[in-house]
Amino acid sequence: MNTAKFFAAPAVAALSIALFSGNALAHATLETGVAQPDSYYKAVVRVPHGCDGMATNKLVVELPEGFYNAKPMSHHGFALSVEKGAYEKMFTSHGKDYSEGVKRVIWDGGVVEDWAYDEFVIRGKIANVAAGDTLYFKATQYCGDAASVAWDQIPVAGEDRPAHPALALKIEGGADVADAHAGHDMSKDKMAEMVMAGDIKIEKAWTRATPNGAKAGGAFLLVTNMGDNADRLIAASSDVAAKVEIHEMSMKDGVMKMQQLEAGLEIAPGASVELKPGGFHIMMMGLNKTIAEGDMVHITLEFEKTGKVDVMFPAAPLGAPSMDHSKH
Ligand SMILES: [Cu+2]
Structure with missing residues (x-):
């Protein structure tokens, strides 16, 4: 037609x-x-x-x-x-x-x-x-x-x-998204709710259980900018951690490196960015409790334009797709 x-x-x-x-x-x-x-x-x-x-x-x-x-x-x-x-x-x-x-x-x-x-x-x-x-x-x-x-x-x-x-x-990619969740059985009732704030859509938020006494943990999500202007994930905070940062993990000369994104993570208009193990992620540091499977971890994300967005991150089992945080 x-x-x-x-x-x-x-x-x-x-x-x-x-x-x-x-x-x-x-x-x-x-x-x-x-x-x-x-x-x-x-x-x-x-x-x-x-x-x-x-x-x-x-x-x-x-x-x-x-x-x-x-x-x-x-x-x-x-x-x-x-x-x-x-x-x-x-x-x-x-x-x-x-x-x-x-x-x-x-x-x-x-x-x-x-x-x-x-x-x-x-x-x-x-x-x-x-x-x-x-x-x-x-x-x-x-x-x-x-x-x-x-x-x-x-x-x-x-x-x-x-x-x-x-x-x-x-x-x-149905496959990409499924991969991020592969290896742990995140039953549907534990899946995060979709959150809309202005033009920012957050889906598939999840974190995972931490070993006893662990001081750091990652959190992951899919963020989509439905608007016409770029936005930027610039900061985050949580009541379970002393500090929360936006990190990137990448392979350099065969070695996995993790670094804080000082300028935040840009979400271009119309783009979806997935934060997942081995890539961009939210890093909780100075955990004040052990996260258990099934816990809901509250993290406040802060976007440059959209402002603060509260997201609940359901916790997958310990070790769900491995991520090395020994460098923290
Ligand atoms: Cu990290």
């Missing part, structure tokens, strides 16, 4: 200038910009404003190949309709093949005032994709008959970020 440029050109040219000369521009984005292959995904399309003063009356979202059996949620005050089309690849679910499905969702006839924020939801299944792929949802806001804003531009490597980017969904 092609991207339709629905808007009337002259009106939009003027509108674009008005919209994009401001520095407070917020793009339409997905609440969660990452998903794993072969998982269910809830696309929450965030509409941050209308068309330069005008209320949004209609939202059209075109669904990417790779997002199947889509089911939109109805939205108060809007009439919901869908358009179906052929999938490029056959989607198979529970032994059944699907060659077509919902390709476009239309919410029409409602009002989201220009000063208001709203969210529109579509659930579906991610398939026929691999880690590293990016799916693009194309959303168009209509404000009456004359004006619209289309978020439909796909970034090109080496070029400037487009003014009207389509809503990107990064497919991340």
